[in-house]
Every structure is written in C-alpha cells, then in structure tokens.
Amino acid sequence: KAGVTQTPRYLIKTRGQQVTLSCSPISGHRSVSWYQQTPGQGLQFLFEYFSETQRNKGNFPGRFSGRQFSNSRSEMNVSTLELGDSALYLCASSTGQSSYEQYFGPGTRLTVT
Amino acid sequence: QKEVEQNSGPLSVPEGAIASLNCTYSDRVSQSFFWYRQYSGKSPELIMSIYSNGDKEDGRFTAQLNKASQYVSLLIRDSQPSDSATYLCAVTPRGNEKLTFGTGTRLTIIP
Numbered sequence: 477k478a479g480v481t482q483t484p485r486y487l488i489k490t491r492g493q494q495v496t497l498s499c500s501p502i503s504g505h506r507s508v509s510w511y512q513q514t515p516g517q518g519l520q521f522l523f524e525y526f527s528e529t530q531r532n533k534g535n536f537p538g539r540f541s542g543r544q545f546s547n548s549r550s551e552m553n554v555s556t557l558e559l560g561d562s563a564l565y566l567c568a569s570s571t572g573q574s575s576y577e578q579y580f581g582p583g584t585r586l587t588v589t
Numbered sequence: 590q591k592e593v594e595q596n597s598g599p600l601s602v603p604e605g606a607i608a609s610l611n612c613t614y615s616d617r618v619s620q621s622f623f624w625y626r627q628y629s630g631k632s633p634e635l636i637m638s639i640y641s642n643g644d645k646e647d648g649r650f651t652a653q654l655n656k657a658s659q660y661v662s663l664l665i666r667d668s669q670p671s672d673s674a675t676y677l678c679a680v681t682p683r684g685n686e687k688l689t690f691g692t693g694t695r696l697t698i699i700p
Contacts (some may be wrong), residue, residue, distance in 0.1 A: 509686055519633070519677065519690040532687045566632055568688075576621050576681055578688060580632040 478503065480569050480581035488587045494555040497584045499567035501548050505579075507531075507572030508550040510542060513564040513583075525550055526572045554586075562588045592616060595678050595691035604700050608665040612678030612691055615659065622654055624663045625677040627693065633677055637663060668698045 481500045489495050501508050509532075510522040521534040525544035542552045548569075554561055564585050568578035594613045602608040610624075621640055625633035639645045639652040639661065651664040661680075665672055675693040 507686055509688070511688075518692045519679075519688075521687050521689065524686045526686070532685060534687070564632075570686060572686065576686055577623070577635055577638050578686070579635060580625075583632045 480567060480579055482565075482567055482581040482584050484584060485582065486585045486587075488589060489557050490589055491557055491559060493557050494553065495557060495586060497552045497554075497565055497567075497586075499550045499552070499569075499581060501550070501567075501569030502579060505569035505571055506548055507570045507578075508544055508548065509568045509570075509578060510550070510552050511566045511568065512536075513566060514562075519566070522552070557588045559588050562586060591691075592689045593678055593680055593691040595676075595694050597692055598695040599697055600694055601697045601699055602668050604668060604670060604698055606668055608668045608672065608696055608698070610663040610665075610676050610678075610694050610696065612661045612663075613659055614661070614678075614680045614689075616680070616682065616689075617656075617659065618682045619659075619680040621681045622652070622661045623679040623681075623688070624650075624652060624661075625679060625690075627675045627677060629674075665696075670698045670700055672696060673698045 507526045509524040524532040544550045564583045566583045568580045570578045624637040627633045637652040649666045653662045677693045678691040679688040
C-alpha cells in the first residue's frame with residue numbers, strides 16, 4: 477500500500493507571498509492532519525480534516541488554512557508569509573476512527589526569505 | 590507545565606543494551622499514546638501505540654503505560670546502531686486526532 481505523499485518537497489518563498497502545500501493520504505484513510513515542525517517549537521498541530529470537514533484546530537493564526545477534497549486529498553495554504561513560517565510541514569493520515577494511529581508523509585520544507 | 594514532557598537527552602546506550610525512554614503527560618483525559626522514531630532529515634515513523642495500562646511488546650520494542658502516574662515509556666532491547674534517532678512521545682485525548690508531541694529524546698547507540 478502506498479504511503480502518504482506530499483508535494484512539493486521543497487519550497488523557497490519570499491515574505492508576503494502565499495503558498496499551497498498538498499497531501500495525499502494512504503488509500504482508505506479519511507483523516508488528514510497537518511503539523512509544523514521547527515527546531516525551537518518541535519512538532520505542533522495545525523488542523524485535522526475528516527470527510528471534507530475541519531474537525532480539530534490548533535493554535536495558529538488565520539493565515540494558516542486548509543481544506544480536504546472528496547477523495548481525501550488535502551491542501552494547506554499559508555498567506556502573507558513571515559520569516560517565522562520557515563519550517564518542515566508534515567501531513568499525517570489515519571482512518572479517522574477507532575485507533576487514531578497517524579502515518580506521516582515525507583514533509584514539505586518551506587523556506588521564507 | 591508542558592503537556593507532554595520528555596528528557597531531551599542525548600541518551601547514549603551501548604550496543605546490545607536496553608534503552609529506556611520516558612514520557613510524562615499532564616492531561617488526565619489522554620487516552621491514546623504513541624511512540625514515533627525520527628531519523629535526522631526524515632519524517633516521524635510510528636513504531637508503537639498503546640491504549641491500556643500495562644505493557645505492549647512488538648519485537649525488540651516494549652511500550653509501558655501507567656495512567657495513574659501519567660507515565661508512558663519505551664524500552665528497546667538489544668539496541669542496534671540503527672536505533673540511533675530521536676524518539677517522540679505523542680498523546681491524544683479520547684476520540685480526537687490532535688496529537689500533542691513531546692520535544693523528543695535523542696538516542697545514540699554506541700557500537
């Protein structure tokens with residue numbers, strides 16, 4: 477079974493721009509969660525989507541948004557990029573029911589200059 | 590107090606010995622507990638999940654959960670150099686996908 481895929485793997489953007497990251501979950505998984513990983517803050521939860529609905533949300537500003545499509549693929553958008561948004565963005569998928577085991581994709585490395 | 594606490598290490602263990610990694614959590618409603626392994630430059634990989642008090646064994650790995658003490662641990666038997674990585678403890682409340690992670694323990698296995 478194919479794992480979680482994320483595109484693109486690397487991005488370089490300028491302050492003030494916006495960016496869209498994509499995540500395709502494991503086949504059959506209906507939940508997609510997004511995390512930000514930085515050396516200073518570690519892994520922090522952004523939001524989770526299940527059946528096209530945002531089910532959980534972390535403590536990030538409104539510049540961070542997401543959506544999920546009917547095929548469970550998810551996108552995350554960050555508007556008005558700041559230098560502090562430079563991080564590894566990880567998505568994880570799970571069935572969304574019972575076990576809550578989450579499997580991570582390889583991540584997108586975003587650098588804001 | 591952090592929600593999930595781990596000793597950041599580094600923890601150095603001789604090859605073939607038992608590595609013991611510890612994690613405490615503050616939210617008593619936490620119901621699901623996970624250990625992830627993350628190699629440098631890679632994404633976290635799920636290695637163990639545990640939901641009930643007691644021990645759960647999978648190969649060389651044993652997860653231990655004590656909800657009364659709000660404590661979860663991971664034992665790695667017969668440690669190998671390939672076990673050198675950062676180990677992340679994560680917890681979720683009941684029926685919730687929001688994983689809260691500790692900062693991770695860096696483990697080094699010395700040949």
